[in-house]
Structure formats: structure tokens, C-alpha cells
Amino acid sequence: MRIHPSLLTPLAIVALVSRLCAHSANEPAPKIDSGWKQRQETLNQRAAEAGAKAQVIFIGDSITQGWEGAGKEVWTKYYARRNAVNLGIGGDRTQHVLWRLENGNLQGLQPKAAVVMIGTNNSNGEDNTVEQIAAGVGAIVQKLRTALPDTTVLLIPIFPRGENPNPQRGKNQQVNQILQKWVDGKMVLWVDFGHKYLDPAGVIPGRLMPDFLHLSEAGYQVWAESLEPQLAAVLGESPASGEAAAVDGPTLSGRWTLTMAGPNGDPVNFAMTLKQDGTRLSGSVERQTGAPMSLSDGKVEGTKFSWVIHRERSAGGKMTYKMAGEVKDGQLQGRTDTEFDGRPTSNEWTAKRK
Numbered sequence: 001m002r003i004h005p006s007l008l009t010p011l012a013i014v015a016l017v018s019r020l021c022a023h024s025a026n027e028p029a030p031k032i033d034s035g036w037k038q039r040q041e042t043l044n045q046r047a048a049e050a051g052a053k054a055q056v057i058f059i060g061d062s063i064t065q066g067w068e069g070a071g072k073e074v075w076t077k078y079y080a081r082r083n084a085v086n087l088g089i090g091g092d093r094t095q096h097v098l099w100r101l102e103n104g105n106l107q108g109l110q111p112k113a114a115v116v117m118i119g120t121n122n123s124n125g126e127d128n129t130v131e132q133i134a135a136g137v138g139a140i141v142q143k144l145r146t147a148l149p150d151t152t153v154l155l156i157p158i159f160p161r162g163e164n165p166n167p168q169r170g171k172n173q174q175v176n177q178i179l180q181k182w183v184d185g186k187m188v189l190w191v192d193f194g195h196k197y198l199d200p201a202g203v204i205p206g207r208l209m210p211d212f213l214h215l216s217e218a219g220y221q222v223w224a225e226s227l228e229p230q231l232a233a234v235l236g237e238s239p240a241s242g243e244a245a246a247v248d249g250p251t252l253s254g255r256w257t258l259t260m261a262g263p264n265g266d267p268v269n270f271a272m273t274l275k276q277d278g279t280r281l282s283g284s285v286e287r288q289t290g291a292p293m294s295l296s297d298g299k300v301e302g303t304k305f306s307w308v309i310h311r312e313r314s315a316g317g318k319m320t321y322k323m324a325g326e327v328k329d330g331q332l333q334g335r336t337d338t339e340f341d342g343r344p345t346s347n348e349w350t351a352k353r354k
Helices: 011-021 032-051 064-067 072-078 092-103 130-147 166-181 215-234 244-248
Strands: 056-060 085-088 113-115 150-154 186-188 254-261 267-277 280-283 294-300 302-314 316-326 331-340 344-352
Touching: 032 092, 056 064, 056 092, 064 072, 064 085, 072 215, 085 244, 092 130, 113 130, 113 215, 130 150, 130 166, 166 186, 166 294, 254 302, 254 331
Parallel strands: 056 085, 056 113, 113 150, 150 186
Antiparallel strands: 254 267, 254 344, 267 280, 280 294, 294 302, 302 316, 316 331, 331 344
């Protein structure tokens, strides 16, 4: 069968070569350890819950998973309001990501953008050649383009690693040089800011990468700020600073389903409406019987929020519920403190967008 040269786009060539030259980096494969399997199941559930609401997904290894650790606060400022989904697993190589994408990680997702940074674990020792690593990353990009044709891929080159210049850095840089040739400027974009993790002498500062591989909070701030202009353009938004992203509306505004334990311990759901105006928060919680309960003294400070609800009891007297919590992964996680018959009680609750 002849293939007209005009049909051979860079990614089409990658896909063709991958099929003809299979190797460990581009052959989908799971890990066998229980921790990896559990994380994979968690990501599948996370993707299913986010569904079409997710505007952005992040795909990668421990550096991507680290958005849930050292990068947690930066993630909340920039990506929680975009219902972003973290699909990173520590230790993953390209073949593991390929397997995950074929086994549930993309189920139900329709993001506008997919941020991809993977390959550094393939570069250890003689495990894979430069060409094999590049082919593995290319297979991932091709998989995303096929499974999510309306999603723009933001391809991030492999970050530098090791405190000082070293052969592994050079190997990864050669991979990056190949990856850059696949960018079409339309549905696959190149976002290169690895140089920001190096000082003028080529040394990685510990304040950005404490172990010279994984990022600190400051390192994730560099990532977010560097990615934001192109990501915002893909999303059709104006680029946001970290502070603006924390309060840019609507962050908490909208309809929520609040879930807490009932008298017998079973979960009970309540409809909740929130309206955020800068740092001020108002709204109401609908009761199963009776009038909705209005929020008062509501406020938002970064990722944290609080409000008070006063309720008149049918048997007489008034109860005051002090509710506070934090935004985590696009959901609300909070605690309610109150007094009942002179005894203080405290209950945890969560809320998801409707």
C-alpha cells in the first residue's frame, strides 16, 4: 500500500514507525505492584467524576503527581477552578502512561487542554535510547490526538535533572530536540521553560528542586507561571496570576451537593448554592423540610473559606453552625462546629459541583 507523502504528518510518521519498531518505551505495559494499581484505579475514578467538567488534564510521572504534594497550593490557585485532573503516577515511564490511557484514565474526559511531561524515567542508564524515548512520548501524544481529537496537547520537554551538567541531562535534551519536531503549532504546542530551573552556570538550585529532580513549591510556581500564557489562550481566557486565580470568579459560585453524615451515620445530601464576590461569600443550604438556611459572614481567603448559619429550632431556641474548610481538587472539604443541648459537636462534610 502506498501512502501519499502529504498525509505523513510528523505524528503520523511517529505512529507508523512505532508500529514497525515496537520496543519497551512504546509498548503499553502496566506495573505489577499494588500501590501502582491502586493509584491507577484512583485516577480512573477521578477522571470519571470530573467528566466533561474538566478543562485541563496533566499527564506524567512523579513530577506531575507532585502537584498533589509540594505543588498543592499552586495547583489550587491556578487549576482547581478549571476542574483540572492530575493523571500523574510516580515512577511511570512512557509505556506505563500508554497503558493507563488505554485503560480508563481518559474515560469520560473532554478537556480543552492536555499537559504532557514524561520520559525522564526512561532515560535511566541504558534502559532506552534517545530515539526510543522520543517514540514513546510521541505514541502518547498520538494516543491523545486520536482519543481526544478536540483537545490541544501542551507538550513540555523533559526537565533538567542532576545538580550539575551530566550525561543523563544531555540524553534528555536530545530527546527534547526530537520532540520539538512534532509540534504543529495548532493542536500540539511546545511549552519550553526547563532553562528556568538552571542558574547561569547550569546548576539546579535546591530551592527549585530539593533533590535535583522533583520540584519544590517554588518550582511548581515556575511551572504554573510559564505554562499560563499558552494554557489560557487554549482555554479562551486571559492569563491569570496566582493571586488572581485564587479569587477570579466564579470560583465557588454555583450549585453544589453538600454531603455529611446523618443521625444514623449514613450520608445525607443537601443542595447548596454559593455566590462569590471577590473574597465575600453568600448563599444558602436547602433543607429537606423547611425554608433554606442562609449563609452569613461568608468569606474566602485563598483556598480557605468559612461561613455561619443560624437556624431557628422548631422546639424553640437557635442553633449556630460554624462551617469552614478548603478547596481541594475542585471540591470543598469542610467541618461544621456547633452546640447541641450544651454539648459541642463537630462533623466533617464534602461538596461537589452539580
